[in-house]
Amino acid sequence: MYELSKRTSNFSDSVIRRMTRIANKYDAVNLSQGFPDFAPPKEITDRLAEVAKMGPHQYAITWGAQNFREALARKHEHFSGMKVDPDSEIVVTKR
Numbered sequence: 001m002y003e004l005s006k007r008t009s010n011f012s013d014s015v016i017r018r019m020t021r022i023a024n025k026y027d028a029v030n031l032s033q034g035f036p037d038f039a040p041p042k043e044i045t046d047r048l049a050e051v052a053k054m055g056p057h058q059y060a061i062t063w064g065a066q067n068f069r070e071a072l073a074r075k076h077e078h079f080s081g082m083k084v085d086p087d088s089e090i091v092v093t094k095r
Contacts, residue, residue, distance in 0.1 A: 064092025065094065
């Protein structure tokens, strides 16, 4: 068996995985993962089916969807009074 890289020696499991273990240990409600014991409302699944048929079906551009960045710029200006350029001053990332 190959030895793991030393860079990965400090890696641990994810917070979600850890919280699931703790919830299981104490028979607690697990809010860290999406495992509902009920079906979602029909209105939501119907709407999802409609949206799934719409396009485009691709990832957003690297710096975030244009309409989302524009909405963020408007919101920022509304609350701060400062105008920001959605094309050069806003990047949307996933953490």
